[in-house]
Amino acid sequence: MDVKAKILASQKLEHLQDWNEAKAMQNKLRKQRSEQFRSNLFWFGMWVGSGRSGVFMFLAGAAVFLTGGLLWGTNMPKAISCPSQKTLCYQLRWDKPSVILPGQIKQILKDYQRSHQRRRR
Template sequence: MKKLQAWNEAQAQNQKLRHKRFEQCKGLLFWVGGWVGSGHSGIFFFISAMLASATFAGVSIINLPTNLSCPDPKSLCYLVFQMRFNNKSVILPQQAKDIIAEYERNKSKPKRRR
């Protein structure tokens, strides 16, 4: 009999906890609904979307060119393009001369046929 009474008390306690959680959830849903309906959410989502778009555009613009020639290692061009995913493709003037010389050497060599 005592076990049955303890079980009934535990069930009543669980029922009270479930009702309390339900009321908290309902209050939160009403608050979210009021926030969405107030217009502040639209401003927040608009600003968030603009920031995400600007970030995506910036990353795309930085990584779009396959090779980039910068005039000097101290220039803004060189500093910005060090943030590229493949920053090995940033070419400085002294590297450009080496690349052209290597191209000229390879151009004059006969190509092997397999």
């Protein structure tokens, strides 16, 4: 009985030592990754802040946000009026049936007045 207990205790001790070594290795790798990330972040900051690269990053960011704003502004309203199907206003619209073209205005007004008169009766 005493021998079995000693064997179990030595096995547990070995497992605990292996576990502690694995944890120490994980902490060491985590610290290395953290240092590498910080180094890369500082390098990127210096690259952006130096000369042409910073200007390029600013212009690229501005272009992305302006394009996104244009698309959002064109597609956000439920209905929008465009002069023709060849305009940029019509081409950028994802929901093309909601675009009101000049030829449809009279028909839309007639439908609106007809539905408005039905409600009054």
